[in-house]
Amino acid sequence: xxRAMEKYLRGGLGGTAFCPGCxxxxxxxxxxxxxxxxxxxxxxxxxxxxxxxxxxxxSPNIGAxxxxxxxxxxxxxxxxxxxxxxxxxxxxxxxxxxxxxxGGNHLIHAARRDTDLTVICANNQIYGMTGGxxxxxxxxxxxxxxxxAGNPHRPFDLCQLVIGAGARYAARYPITRxxxxxxxIEKAIRTPGFTFVEAIxxxxxxxxxxxxxxxxxxxxxxxxALCIDRENAxxxxxxxxxxxxxxxxxxx
Amino acid sequence: MPGLNEPSSRRVLMQGNIxxxxxxxxxxxxxxxxxxxxxxxxxxxxxxxxxxxNDGRFIQMEDEIASIxxxxxxxxxxxxxxxxxxxxxxxxxxxxxxxxxxxxxxxVLVNVQRAGPGTGQATHVxxxxxxxxxxxxxxxxxxxxxxxxxxxxxxxLTIRAFNLSERFRVPTFVMADEAVGxxxxxxxxxxxxxxxxxxxxxxxxPFGSDAPDGVPPMPAFGDGKKLMVTGSTHNPEGFxxxxxxxxxxxxxxxxxRKTEDxxxxxxxxxxxxxxxxxxxxxxxxISARTALAAARRLRKMGVRAGLLRTKTLWPFxxxxxxxxxxxxxxxxxxxxxxxxxxxxxxxxxxAEVHSVTQTNGKTIEPGRxxxxxxxxxx
Ligand SMILES: Cc1ncc(C[n+]2csc(CCOP(=O)(O)OP(=O)(O)O)c2C)c(N)n1
Ligand SMILES: [Mg+2]
Numbered sequence: 001x002x003r004a005m006e007k008y009l010r011g012g013l014g015g016t017a018f019c020p021g022c023x024x025x026x027x028x029x030x031x032x033x034x035x036x037x038x039x040x041x042x043x044x045x046x047x048x049x050x051x052x053x054x055x056x057x058x059s060p061n062i063g064a065x066x067x068x069x070x071x072x073x074x075x076x077x078x079x080x081x082x083x084x085x086x087x088x089x090x091x092x093x094x095x096x097x098x099x100x101x102x103g104g105n106h107l108i109h110a111a112r113r114d115t116d117l118t119v120i121c122a123n124n125q126i127y128g129m130t131g132g133x134x135x136x137x138x139x140x141x142x143x144x145x146x147x148x149a150g151n152p153h154r155p156f157d158l159c160q161l162v163i164g165a166g167a168r169y170a171a172r173y174p175i176t177r178x179x180x181x182x183x184x185i186e187k188a189i190r191t192p193g194f195t196f197v198e199a200i201x202x203x204x205x206x207x208x209x210x211x212x213x214x215x216x217x218x219x220x221x222x223x224x225a226l227c228i229d230r231e232n233a234x235x236x237x238x239x240x241x242x243x244x245x246x247x248x249x250x251x252x
Numbered sequence: 253m254p255g256l257n258e259p260s261s262r263r264v265l266m267q268g269n270i271x272x273x274x275x276x277x278x279x280x281x282x283x284x285x286x287x288x289x290x291x292x293x294x295x296x297x298x299x300x301x302x303x304x305x306n307d308g309r310f311i312q313m314e315d316e317i318a319s320i321x322x323x324x325x326x327x328x329x330x331x332x333x334x335x336x337x338x339x340x341x342x343x344x345x346x347x348x349x350x351x352x353x354x355x356x357x358x359x360v361l362v363n364v365q366r367a368g369p370g371t372g373q374a375t376h377v378x379x380x381x382x383x384x385x386x387x388x389x390x391x392x393x394x395x396x397x398x399x400x401x402x403x404x405x406x407x408x409l410t411i412r413a414f415n416l417s418e419r420f421r422v423p424t425f426v427m428a429d430e431a432v433g434x435x436x437x438x439x440x441x442x443x444x445x446x447x448x449x450x451x452x453x454x455x456x457x458p459f460g461s462d463a464p465d466g467v468p469p470m471p472a473f474g475d476g477k478k479l480m481v482t483g484s485t486h487n488p489e490g491f492x493x494x495x496x497x498x499x500x501x502x503x504x505x506x507x508x509r510k511t512e513d514x515x516x517x518x519x520x521x522x523x524x525x526x527x528x529x530x531x532x533x534x535x536x537x538i539s540a541r542t543a544l545a546a547a548r549r550l551r552k553m554g555v556r557a558g559l560l561r562t563k564t565l566w567p568f569x570x571x572x573x574x575x576x577x578x579x580x581x582x583x584x585x586x587x588x589x590x591x592x593x594x595x596x597x598x599x600x601x602x603a604e605v606h607s608v609t610q611t612n613g614k615t616i617e618p619g620r621x622x623x624x625x626x627x628x629x630x
Pocket of ligand 2: 052095096097122123124125126127128135
């Protein structure tokens with residue numbers, strides 16, 4: 001992260017809790033740049049997160065109000081906080097397991113209600129904090145602690161999920177492309193109503209090491225190689241798309 | 253839109269659940285999140301109406317877990333907040349109630365108990381959640397739970413629940429039951445209460461206090477305090493400290509002391525005919541009304557019977573029960589469960605404690621208690 005963003009960090013932080021090569025720190029940087037561009041005062045920002053490595057992106061790092069909640073429930077807490085205090089720009093940042101597995105019902109209902117929240121899902125395609133178990137976002141065939149022979153199930157397409165539920169804005173970008181991610185987060189925060197950004201944030205420790213990419217550089221290159229713009233993915237079959245990260249803005 | 257009605261000492265016919273909603277508004281509640289469940293739904297419906305005309309916020313959530321989480325979020329924003337539910341919903345809320353306790357978030361939950369376990373008998377009365385109110389969430393918690401026995405108390409104790417919750421930063425339960433919730437009787441929506449507000453702007457760290465039983469100030473989101481709220485172990489400033497044994501122990505202990513050291517301020521009991529009693533009922537909620545009717549009948553029959561009624565379930569009225577145990581020969585505990593509070597009573601009273609239980613979804617008939625006491629005294 002550049003020094004310019006340090007003004008948004010909380011004083012008294014000891015250091016980062018993220019593993020070397022974790023994408024979550026890059027996402028933190030992208031988030032702060034977006035906030036900086038919009039120019040929201042720190043006192044008017046509330047960050048809500050659940051439980052998991054990704055839930056530590058805002059809490060305690062960001063020098064604003066941070067509400068670190070229960071596994072899966074960040075969106076529900078944020079809904080209450082926002083409705084009770086509409087002046088606060090309320091941003092949920094949490095993991096794929098947190099937001100879309102245990103918390104999936106809260107996610108779709110917040111989208112349906114069009115509550116004025118921005119939800120940023122740090123998707124590392126695995127349960128990082130608990131030791132690399134399969135998530136509802138794990139690709140077909142990927143090896144995990146609970147699917148050592150490869151995950152037999154398909155992952156959620158989170159952007160399509162929230163669009164189906166009524167999201168005003170939905171985009172997906174990898175942390176390997178920070179400028180796009182910053183743009184998307186900025187647009188999501190600026191758009192009133194329920195907005196969603198999925199950040200592909202690779203996990204070298206739990207995912208890479210189990211899936212032939214123990215080296216961080218190799219893992220990031222693999223993510224890059226799997227990214228395909230939504231326009232170019234249109235001609236693909238459904239099963240082909242599942243093997244890629246289809247990136248771009250999906251709504252509006 | 254019309255605002256809050258003027259308080260009035262005039263008694264009007266009202267349902268218990270409606271009185272709870274009126275009490276909440278009088279106490280300053282301006283946020284309700286909930287999910288429908290019999291026999292509590294009237295509270296939610298009434299709150300939708302009252303909050304709409306009192307500049308409040310109402311939201312029907314997707315389930316009870318979301319409801320309690322939204323309530324805690326709203327309270328963090330500085331707004332007095334409440335939910336209402338019954339057995340199955342109370343079970344779903346347990347994890348978040350522990351979170352509310354550990355983050356010292358004021359909030360009120362009205363549980364209109366029905367006959368459990370399971371889905372049980374949704375429209376019938378029970379008192380089977382009284383231990384869940386105390387031990388339902390994981391870890392050591394010391395919540396506050398009140399127990400109304402009339403429509404008037406649905407109003408009064410809901411206000412009191414908000415006051416205690418704001419004063420101590422502890423989630424507080426109104427453990428009503430289906431009979432009291434659906435009862436219709438005269439109730440005055442009076443204004444005879446001081447209304448407590450959390451210490452929002454006080455000096456000091458938001459999650460610590462020098463006094464061992466201290467209640468720290470609670471700034472709201474947006475107050476410029478850059479709050480760190482977390483359900484993980486934290487230091488007084490709010491920084492997560494998940495490996496420090498001393499910080500964990502100090503936090504768990506301070507939270508316990510907030511309720512335990514203020515028993516005198518929290519616990520309320522009421523005595524009937526105890527001066528010369530040789531046998532006494534110890535009762536709560538709708539069963540206390542049965543017990544009072546039975547005590548009156550026994551008195552007419554020449555039996556020196558009395559009643560200790562508690563309006564506070566938790567913290568348990570230990571001192572009052574111990575004292576009762578020294579005054580009477582036998583204590584009879586009637587309740588709509590398999591003897592939950594009789595067990596607690598035994599731990600604190602030296603006298604013999606008899607349990608009268610009924611789990612058929614109906615209130616106990618006074619006649620049953622009269623006969624029981626006659627047998628005991630034989
Ligand atoms: C109710 C509950 N169930 C399970 C857990 C254990 N748990 C903690 S973090 C986590 C998974 C987090 O995964 P994700 O949200 O994807 O975040 P990541 O660590 O991968 O960033 C789980 C299952 C918990 N804290 N609470
Ligand atoms: Mg994850």
